[in-house]
Amino acid sequence: MHPTEEEELSRFAHALGSPLTAIQGSVRMLALLRQEASPDERRLLEIIERNCQRLAGEVERLLAAARVAGDTLQVVLPLGREAPPAESPPGPEEKLPQEQPAGRPYILVVDDDPTIREMLAQTLEQAGYAVLCAADSTSAVDLARQYHPALITLDLAMPGVDGRRLLPVLKEDPAIKEIPVLVISALVSGGHLHIPGAAGALSKPVHREILLRAVEDILRPPPEATSRRGKILLVDDEEEARRPLAVDLNERGYAVFELGEGSATLEAVRFWEPDLVLLDLRLPDADGMDILRALKEDWRTSQTAVICLSAEQRPEEKARAFQLLADDYVTKPYSLVELMARIEAVLRRKESELSTSPSTRLPGNVAIERALRQRLASGEPLAVCYADLDNFKAYNDAYGFLKGDGVIHQTARVLVEAVRELGNPEDFVGHIGGDDFVVLTTPEKAEAICRRVVEEFDQVIPLYYDAEARARGYIETLDRQGRPTRFPLMSITLVIVTNEHRTLRHPGQVADIAAELKQKAKTLPGSVILRDRRSDPIEATPSPNPKE
Structure with a gap:
């Protein structure tokens, strides 16, 4: 015999209500002991009581919305409806x-x-x-x-x-x-x-x-002598060697992150973004040369400086490290004075290089062209996604280049995270320059990556404006002809060129197709994704939250 609708709803009410009733009973018993509690314990008890009241209200709302539909029990709540206020007001928003x-x-x-x-x-x-x-x-x-x-x-x-x-x-x-x-x-x-x-x-x-x-x-104000001079990742499995060096580096003002295993180096560099890696080449769980190669071949870590530390003094070993793009090679046992001088020299050189390179530390034009040529030559499925910002110049003029750099950095992060979460392991992100970026992926991944980029960009970019501009939805500044003009909040345009239905032979051809798509995309409001299809007319995919 099948249970009736009332019986099913009663079971649902019991499943939700019984645990809550038990919690409320326990809270009431604890309340009797409140006088013996410490101030922290009394405050926590008040928080539990207040949230029990809020949870009870939510349970009542769920039960009121519950319905039996065939073999399922459904709870239908309107989207966007907020929970009723708690009896005790929560902390101020x-x-x-x-x-x-x-x-x-x-x-x-x-x-x-x-x-x-x-x-x-x-x-x-x-x-x-x-x-x-x-x-x-x-x-x-x-x-x-x-x-x-x-x-x-x-x-x-x-x-x-x-x-x-x-x-x-x-x-x-x-x-x-x-x-x-x-x-x-x-x-x-x-x-x-x-x-x-x-x-x-x-x-x-x-x-x-x-x-x-x-x-x-x-x-607490730090002593002047310990002002941070840079971040160093120290990779060495021997703690007796690693710890004293970490202490010396800290005393000289460097922020040091220690790692006792080589296998985690690549992930640590991606996450912590150090200025320099001190890499022991003789590690029990990984080959130091393999780690060096992985760091320099991964576009997310290739710009990080690496100094190799090794007891191996053979010229062939040093040459191999430099062929793998090590920034320096120091033999053990080393002089601390010499090592510190080499660290400072490498960091100075990297700082000078980055001052003339994209501030995002993403691969630039030379690396982009090389990666694109390799993929075109392979003939494998390829999607090239070009991204650039709309109304960025107006923002830069109104807020200054330092805040403009922040927008560029945020755009780079949005692209990298989208590719990391939705793309292929071998996908590539490059910074062409200014507010222009490129992603190399495969056709079936391209639109999902671009949709995520638009969603994340449109959500975070208003925070770069002041409250008044956000409320208005635009800023007022001079256009290229010197006329006062209203510019909407920044949006992002992404165009996708693939070899699904046509043969792509060289980077210039890809750039020409992309330029045509971008010209059309710039006539559309808000953030836009535009994909080239040879057998179909150019088709626009609107932003998930297009600007009016």
């Missing part, structure tokens, strides 16, 4: 202090979870700090620019523009880039994950004393 305590700095707390936001704010206020709160990236950027806090605490997993994409916006804005950022996130494993651009990272839930100690350490 945006909190502005009435006044700043004398001698105590502002701290901006950025977290979409009202409970966490409130707990962090209370802890910092009790320690004497003036606290600002933001629940999303847009509010965070605006408050940082307005109040210029001494420190920002940042959650990574937020809706919309998450913390990982907000961090570069904060660190590349000339007005606020010096503000240190402390990441506080459940995505931080064990509290030891390094987030590029962050002053530190703590995992949730964070203990009060650990939080305050981290804040104090970050806000």
Whole structure:
């Protein structure tokens, strides 16, 4: 005998309600012991009580929307509907202090979870700090620019523009880039994950004393002698050799990341983005020469300087390292004075090279042409995606080249992440120059990559504008003829050229086809993806959120 609709709904209600009832009962019992609890424990108990009330409201809403349809039980809720407010108000989405305590700095707390936001704010206020709160990236950027806090605490997993994409916006804005950022996130494993651009990272839930100690350490002015001179990844399996060298480098002002196994080197360089790798060539789990080759062949790491360390003094071994594009080779045992001098020389040389190369550190025109010729010669399926920004010059004129560089860096990151997540391992991303980029992938991957790029770009780029421009949807500046003109917020144009239905013979032919597509794409509003199809007319794919 099949259960009736009422019986099915009753089972559903029991499955949702019973665990919640048990939690609420436990909370009531804990409340009887509240007088014996510490201040931190009482605060946590209040948070649990308040969230139980919020969860009970959500359960009621789900049960009210539940229906039996055939052999399934469906819960249908309208999109965009927000949950009803909790009986106890959550922490403020945006909190502005009435006044700043004398001698105590502002701290901006950025977290979409009202409970966490409130707990962090209370802890910092009790320690004497003036606290600002933001629940999303847009509010965070605006408050940082307005109040210029001494420190920002940042959650990574937020809706919309998450913390990982907000961090570069904060660190590349000339007005606020010096503000240190402390990441506080459940995505931080064990509290030891390094987030590029962050002053530190703590995992949730964070203990009060650990939080305050981290804040104090970050806000404490560093001695002049330990100002950061660059980031060095030290790869050596022998701790007795690695640790003293790391200490010496730290004392000389370098930020050092130690790695005791060679197999993780490539991923560590991609993630940490060091200025220099000190690479021991004799590692138990990997061959140092293979690691060097992988670093120099991967477009994401090829611009990173590498100094090889080895007890091998044969000229053939040194020559092999230099053939694999090592920047220097130092034999063990080495003189510390000589090694430091070689490190400084390599970093100076790299800095000089990068000052005349794309600031994104992506491969430039020579590498792009070489990679494109190789793929054309192979005859394998190929899609060439050209990307450039719309209204970038107007933005650069209005906000200055330093903020313009930040936009270029963010565009590079969006492209790299899209290719990394949706492309093939052998795909290629290059920076032609200015606001022009190229992606080499395969035809079946191209549109998915481009759609992701448009989605991410359109979501993050408004943060580079001030609040007034975002609200208007445009900026006013002079055009190329010197006339005052309104320019919409920046968008991105991507055109795709493939060899699916035609033969592509040389880079010039690809560039000509792309130029034709870009000319048409520039007549369309907002972010646009345009794909060339030989047997079909040029077909436009609109942005997922096209601008009007």
